[in-house]
Amino acid sequence: MMEIAIEAEGLVKKYGAVVALDGFDLSVPQGTVMGLLGPNGAGKTTAVRVFTTLLKPDAGRARVAGLDVVADARRLRGLIGLSGQYAAVDEHLTGFENLDMVGRLYGFTAKASRERARALLARFDLEDAADRPVKGYSGGMRRRLDLAGALVAQPPVLFLDEPTTGLDPRSRLGMWDVISELVAAGSTLLLTTQYLEEADHLASRIAVIDHGKVIALGTSDDLKNQVGGERLELTVSTPADIDSARAVLAPLASGEITVDEPARRVTVPVTGGASALMESLRRLDAEAVKVLDVGLRRPSLDDVFLTLTGHAAEEESS
Amino acid sequence: MTTESMLANPAFKPLRDGITVARRNLIKIKRVPDLLVFTTLSPIMFVLLFAYVFGSAIDVPGVSYREYLMAGIFTQTMLFGSTLTGYGLAEDIQKGIVDRFRSLPMARSALLVGRTTSDLVNNVIVIIVMSVTGLIVGWRIHSSPLEALGGFALLLLFAYAFSWVFAVVGLSVRSPEVVNNASFIFIFPLTFIANTFVGVTDLPGPLKAFAEWNPVSAVTQAARDLFGNTNPAVPQPDAWPLRHPVFTSLAWVVVLLIVSVPLAVNRYKKAASR
Numbered sequence: 001m002m003e004i005a006i007e008a009e010g011l012v013k014k015y016g017a018v019v020a021l022d023g024f025d026l027s028v029p030q031g032t033v034m035g036l037l038g039p040n041g042a043g044k045t046t047a048v049r050v051f052t053t054l055l056k057p058d059a060g061r062a063r064v065a066g067l068d069v070v071a072d073a074r075r076l077r078g079l080i081g082l083s084g085q086y087a088a089v090d091e092h093l094t095g096f097e098n099l100d101m102v103g104r105l106y107g108f109t110a111k112a113s114r115e116r117a118r119a120l121l122a123r124f125d126l127e128d129a130a131d132r133p134v135k136g137y138s139g140g141m142r143r144r145l146d147l148a149g150a151l152v153a154q155p156p157v158l159f160l161d162e163p164t165t166g167l168d169p170r171s172r173l174g175m176w177d178v179i180s181e182l183v184a185a186g187s188t189l190l191l192t193t194q195y196l197e198e199a200d201h202l203a204s205r206i207a208v209i210d211h212g213k214v215i216a217l218g219t220s221d222d223l224k225n226q227v228g229g230e231r232l233e234l235t236v237s238t239p240a241d242i243d244s245a246r247a248v249l250a251p252l253a254s255g256e257i258t259v260d261e262p263a264r265r266v267t268v269p270v271t272g273g274a275s276a277l278m279e280s281l282r283r284l285d286a287e288a289v290k291v292l293d294v295g296l297r298r299p300s301l302d303d304v305f306l307t308l309t310g311h312a313a314e315e316e317s318s
Numbered sequence: 319m320t321t322e323s324m325l326a327n328p329a330f331k332p333l334r335d336g337i338t339v340a341r342r343n344l345i346k347i348k349r350v351p352d353l354l355v356f357t358t359l360s361p362i363m364f365v366l367l368f369a370y371v372f373g374s375a376i377d378v379p380g381v382s383y384r385e386y387l388m389a390g391i392f393t394q395t396m397l398f399g400s401t402l403t404g405y406g407l408a409e410d411i412q413k414g415i416v417d418r419f420r421s422l423p424m425a426r427s428a429l430l431v432g433r434t435t436s437d438l439v440n441n442v443i444v445i446i447v448m449s450v451t452g453l454i455v456g457w458r459i460h461s462s463p464l465e466a467l468g469g470f471a472l473l474l475l476f477a478y479a480f481s482w483v484f485a486v487v488g489l490s491v492r493s494p495e496v497v498n499n500a501s502f503i504f505i506f507p508l509t510f511i512a513n514t515f516v517g518v519t520d521l522p523g524p525l526k527a528f529a530e531w532n533p534v535s536a537v538t539q540a541a542r543d544l545f546g547n548t549n550p551a552v553p554q555p556d557a558w559p560l561r562h563p564v565f566t567s568l569a570w571v572v573v574l575l576i577v578s579v580p581l582a583v584n585r586y587k588k589a590a591s592r
Contacts (some may be wrong), residue, residue: 077423088418105424112324
């Protein structure tokens, strides 16, 4: 049987009238990656703050690496790494000074701390910027440095709170690579995100969280099956084309084809991504169906939420 | 996992953590000297303004006004310097770095001890700059070196105690700017309803009582005595705290620390949990 690295039972946390966590349960086996997926205000960050000893829950209990987050908080802090939503680095210090400070605070000797800082800077591609104040770093560099800070003591359990929120697409891909490497090295990781794509890419299991509790749990395939997977959306030029499009695409559909008559839009659930898109275009072209617009849509967080909760993710953000 | 050989002796960890944090703050003073420049420029400005503008109008019996003035400006500046503690802490919370600190296995006291320590270092620099300015405009120490050293030590001790008071303020508000505004409301009456710039004997009733028991008055009077900036021919103030200024100052320091240290630690625990 696998060891459980992160465990929560019935966590409750209230801020006045706002209930941030409302009976939150979670169990993450050692060496796996759990994606905590939810919109702003769903309780993701609150959960991470409880797991990382920053916040005491009002009710329920949580254990990380076998230690209680309240009773054993002091010992637990030596075993976890946290990289927060807002890169918690000191911008007046250089990258090296930031990591060296964290090393010292973990209790390293001066020599060990300096060596560790240099090694991490090299690993995160920050060697050239190591001795410049963080003030001049780009958003992506700051996040990498913050993540490096979480890894100083090589903690067996890592918490990454929205590691790519606010990053441009290129920096986001860079972060994904770095995180994938960590995962391959066998760390247990809890990652929060607002992006299904991100959870899909990095996590082996995903917990969808809304109003402070987990409302769905499974692999990304499990979730996508619930949500409906990919679909082809096409807009045809005349009402007559709607029926021919429907007939042409029926063999490719993995589910029921829906039609929006006024918008002349046909939605076809498919599997196979881009190849399904190309095949459908080939067939439509062969039958001379006039298409104005076509696209492959992947299920988004909105779709997950719409399906699971009946309301859109945006309503939650405040 | 970390190996034993990488870890330093855990015996002095709280002290070392405090030093680590203090060093971080001092690096900031080095990188962004603006703050230090402004905290030293304003007292220089005060010295010059009072020495040359008010100095000609205010008459203090038995001693030159410039000599009388310096102890008051020293005290006022120490008080202003201690507001930096609140500002720095509020800024750390706002920037999220406190979360990082709190998730590390470091001593709980380290952030506060480190901050108050680095602000003390800041105040030492400020006091040196001010003393030089004072000497230039004609201020002189007439006492023994030991007494003078005692005077400086008392000023710094007072600043240190108030650092903890402003730590409570900084940990209770939502942004560093609020600390500035809040502390001005607090500091101006404290430094002006006192013997900093004029004697307290002619103040109207309630103000006089406030001024006599004001810690700023006690520290100013103590510094004046210890620097020898008083004239034995002139009668001492008759209020008890001003007749025993060193004792009163030390008592204030102890009271302020006893009240504000636990409050600050408590606020620190809560502040980051918001």
